[in-house]
Amino acid sequence: MRQRRFEVFNRPGSSDIHGRDVLSDIRELGIDSVLEVQSARVFLIDGEFDDEFSRRIASELLSDAVCEDYYIGKSSAPAGLAKATIIEIHLKSGVTDPVAESVMTAIEDMGAKCAAVRTARKYMLFGEISEKQLKKIVRRLSNDCIEVVVIGTDAEPPSPHIAPYKLEVKTLELTTLNDAQLEQLSKKMDLFLNVVEMKTIQNYFKSISREPTDIELEALAQTWSEHCVHKTLKSSVDFDFDGKKIHFDNLIKETIFKATKDLNKPWCISVFQDNAGVIEFDETDAVCFKVETHNHPSALDPYGGAATGIGGVLRDPMGTGLGAKPIANTDIFCFAEPDKSFDEIPRGVLHPKRIAKGVVAGVRDYGNRMGIPTVNGAIFFDDRFLGNPLVFCGNVGIMPKDKCFGKAEIGDLVMVVGGRTGRDGIHGATFSSGAMTHEHESIFSHAVQIGNAITEKKVLDTLLTARELELYDAITDCGAGGLSSAVGEMGAELGAEVELEKIPLKYAGLNYTEIWISEAQERMVIAVKPEKLEEISKIFSDENVEATVIGRFTGDKKLTLKYAGTRVGQLDMEFLHDGLPKYSRKASWRGKKLSEPANESKDNFNDDLLKILSTYNVASKEWVIRQYDHEVQGGSVVKPLGGVTNDSPNDAAVVKPKYDSDKGIAIGCGINPLYGDIDPYWMALAGIDEAIRNIICVGARPDRIALLDNFCWADCKKEENMGSLVRASQACFDGAMGFDVPFISGKDSLNNNFICDDGTEISIPATLLISAMGIVDDVNKCVTADLKSAGNLLFVVGVTKNELGGSHYYKTKKQLGANVPQTDLKIAKLTAEKIHEAIDAGVIASCHDCSEGGIAVAMAEMAFAGGIGIEADLRGLPKIDDCTSVAAQLFSESCSRYIVEVEPKNYNVFCKFMLGVPFGQIGKAVKDKKLVIKNSQGKTVVDAEIDILKDAWQKPLKW
Amino acid sequence: MVKAIVLRAAGINCGLETQYALELSGAEAERIHINRIIESPDVLEDCQIVVIPGGFSYGDDVAAGKILANQIIHHLSDRLRAFIDAGKLVLGICNGVQVLVKTGILGKVSPESKQQITITNNDSGKFEDRWVYLQPGSKKCVFIDPERRIYLPIAHGEGKVVFENEEVFEKIKSDDRITFRYVDENGNFGDFPVNPNGSTDSIAGLCDSTGRVMGLMPHPERYVRGTQHPHWTRLKDKSRADGRTIFDNAVKYVKENLL
DSSP, X not given: OEEEEEEXXXXXXXXXXXXXXXXXHXXXXXXOOOOEEEEEXXXXXXXXXXXXXXXXXXXXXXXXXXXXXXXXXOOOOOTTOTTXXXXXXXXXXXXXXXXXXXXXXXXXXXXXXXXXXXXXXXEXXXXXXXXXXXXXXXXXXXXXXXXXXXXXXXXXXXXXXXXXXXXXXXXXXXXXXXXXHHHHHHHHTTOOOOHHHHHHHHHXXXXXXXXXXXXXXXXXXXXXXXXXXXXXXXXXXXXXXXTEEEEESSHHHHTHHXXXXXXXXXXXXXXXXXXXXXXXXXSSEEEEEEXXXXXXXXXXXXXXXXXXXXXXXXXXXXXXXXXXXXXXXXXXXXXXXXXXXXXXXXXXXXXXXXXXXXHHHHXXXXXXXXXXXXXEEEEEEOGGGXXXXXXXXXXXXXXXXXXXXXXXXXXXXXXXXXXXXXXXXXTHHHHTTSOEETTXXXXXXXXXXXXXXXXXXXHHHHHHHXXXXXXXXXEEEOOTTHHHHHHHHHTTTTOXXXXXXXXXXXXXXXXXXXXXXXXXXXXXXXXXOGGXXXXXXXXXXXXXXXXXXXXXXXXXXXXXEXXXXXXXXXXXHHHHHHOSOOOEEEEEEOOOOOOOOOOOOOXXXXXXXXXXXXXXXXSOOHHHHTTSOOSGGGOEEEOSEETTTTOEEOSSEEEOOOTTOOOEEEEEEEOOHHHXXXXXXXXXXXXXXXHHHHHHHHTOOTTSEEEEEXXXXXXXXXXXXXXXXXXXXXXXXXXXXXXXXXXXXXXXXXXXXXXXXXXXXXXXXXXXXXXXXXXXXXXXXXXXXXXXXXXXXXXXXXXXXXXXXXXXXXXXXXXXXXXXXXXXXXXXXXXXXXXXXXXXXXXXXXXXXXXXXXXXXXXXXXXXXXXOEEEEEGGGOOBOTTOOSHHXXXXXXXXXXXXXXXXXXXXXXXXXXXXXXXXXXXXXXXSSSEEEEEOTTSOEEEEEEHHXXXXXXXXXXXX | OOEEEEEEOTXXXXXXXXXXXXXXXXXXXXXXXHHHHHHOGGGGGGOSEEEEOOBXXXXXXXXXXXHHHHHHHHHTHHHHHXXXXXXXXXXXXXXXXXXXHHHTTTTOSSTTSOOOEEEXXXXXXXXXXXXXXXXXXXXXXXXXXXXXXXXXXXXXXXXXXXXXXXXXXXXXXXXXXXXXXXXXXXXXXXXXXXXXXXXXXXXXXXXXXXXXXXXXXXXXXXXXXXXXXXXXXXXXXXXXXXXXHHHHHHHHHHHHHTO
């Protein structure tokens, strides 16, 4: 067999986009000596064909006839450019290479066969580069988890051959170990189990009188990981609240779950039990919603981590009930501020700009390829996210109401569908349950999974067909914990037997434990009746989807793992799922002694307004949003960007999931860790208020809203962190009850702290993301935030209080303050209802949420969105007595406030709707393209052209 | 009855809304996987319109649309040629255009030459989702209203139309094969973002010499109801839906000429 090498270059004159990107990546590393980068694609093809046919492959398949050239063989550096450094990046032996697979199929389509194809990227860097710089560049351009870098023209790529695996069952001595040895073992195996848990496992094996195998310990570690069972939120807590003692037997059950239970909404179909929370959409369909985090992987490999974050959360709706169809994505990120020099970045940490770009690209490529619109999101910047960025990926799915529940039965076959299993993503669940350190990059590089969206799309298409034909009984996704979690959960009440050697592998050499715990992507597990096997298998094979029977559900309530006939592990399902010892935690909260900064008395606040508009948190995210396909599936109604030039903010997204119905779903979110720096209780309530407010603004029904919680906290073994978690949980209960809105699903990611090489620790701020999904009865009534017409009246609904604590006004002055916005739940709920009634009646022309930057920022956004001006007078602002300073009136971030535009002819009707809630006319929309705000003495305090305001808002993230 | 096939293949992801758009315009549309069409190409006999919708066919491995184009060249080219020669219609949208160009159906000016036109990376180097105005150019293309400027979204990273040389470009122009050009709302040409990808001569769509095969980078199926407009809440006429014209014209043509 002859191997041929093909290189494909851009033809001179056509632009080399990849080379350009790499050059800018290198510049971002602070290396200026590289002057130019040329890129090439490399294909290594083994096949029995002649030179003529290889020229055909090169010209007809591999290269573009118009803008690319090819070279068969190994090209040398262009003449005269002696200082070129050549880097080739190959995939490691065995790593799935989808391009190679496509090329093989394509060569077959051309009428020949080839034995193997491998692909690589080649870069020629022109300019002086030191050894050290080259190392940095290589690290930037490649992922050493999956790739090998070959430098120079003479070096050879790695051999693709891997030795096959020979079974060797590994038994560990456990029953005789003492506490210290147990801890050591946990550490050595990266189990992340504490000594109490290790002892519980020890006792179990003592009781069955044998030692465990490695696969048994690994399966337990995964099932019991923080990531999979949320042991902290479920723990019993002794809470010391400013000296007052409060006890919880089970924190989450007595707060978030309790609210949902007490509210007992008949339209909640499935809450906190399946992969996503499910509520009723209309008579025939249900919608489900799930938000996950993928923080630690995104810190190591922003692109891969975020891509598999979105890929993973998509499998949640796909694995809910009997499978939902994903219809919308939401993505919320927390990064450190991007304008940093490299000296400020601790060792083992990627630059925040690189993280931001990589994360966005990962979400973009996976979401766009899957054909799911990314419609909603937010980015919050704070330097405490430096070593520990947060990546929240969410998805809404739709499914028929009679497909909301699935259940495996005894005798059903266990079938794995989709991607093959590889060594990627091993220990993801356990790894994400611990703190990050500067060494994680090398130790846990294998924890990053590798995604392939097209595989997942094929799986989705075929599964939906199989679902309609009722060919399987249950479905779940392989997420954290891989097959171990998926099969373990599906068979929890039945028992299951799995033959591990049957699981299709990406490459040879995996041992049985690696197969079982791998978190390789794009895999779903279904339970299939033997008599339906043939029919369902045909559906998969018809569309080139791999599906394999790997075991069966037994009824013996045991998890039995075999490899080629040898039993390698067996655990009682009861112990696996219920054996985890109950946690108890201590928590404490002391009210912080904070004070308000001195009042600033000044006449003009233009600069403050411009500064707030230019903070990264408030600034336009257009650079990100445009890279996401937010319109695929054709369901968009309110898009992430709107206004007269389609580039201004909307409060929430609305999608219309069914062609034959005008019903829609509104999706919004609330997040503000700055308030948590003062009090996480009020942060959580403000988050709930904001998420609800956002979707109310576009037209959602207040009585059909469901919430999700995502807690990202630092080390909760510390009493004060646990205390702040308790405070936030209490607020979730109060908020849900107060708004009469249930939580339907949630997820937590604790231990988000980074330990630097000098031992200093960077903890993230307590961060609670609240996501809200609401039903819109008629999308034709939706409202957007842009001002519609000069002459219309402008109202503020809701009270402005002296609440600048944690505000962006203070943030621009590097202050925190003390007066955090405190949601008045009674008024908040009533206001949301009244606004909705008015929107439903069609008397609201535009409606915008008041959040970061207060009414001043909200009015500025409405004005430039509509391309017209505003004349406002703070005398009309509903406020409480101590809200006297102009700064507070303009920038206070008090909750439950809306700015509403009303046509003069609707004045009376609108006012009638607002009876019972505080509201006031603050001004009107005007032709003159200026935002002019007068204080209560009639003096002008803001006077700015809307173009200047918009420019300030657009500039910071125009990357 | 006007019948349409909407092609399915790994990575195609705009099939459902394209099917819906065709149905709205009165066609009976079915989504069929390429594997089934290769197995039994006779399905093409029963329909008058084939649409290759948008997405990322085969992950856009090697280049956008390339693998699917290769598959069509080697398994379906005669049948597809016969379909076109029978006077029937083919529409490629977004990834579908990339496929049609790379099969050569839209990608060359003389049948015996190799591919002479291609679609490559946007000048911005990025995937972009934004709305664009399109000025109709061709009088022979059956899909378009020559007098109506339309507004549609694009969502692509590779949409820049490039010609092998000036002669090819001139031939395309003289043959009246440019169906749409990116313009601003007043009909003027411009740089980014008016021309969102740096396409030669602001080209957004091309047809073949018959005018019955069209490729269009923007997505007409994403503007078939009023509330898909990016700022429909500002519009007086909320029922306008420019994308409909493409499908309406196709269905009308079939009714008038092929049934």
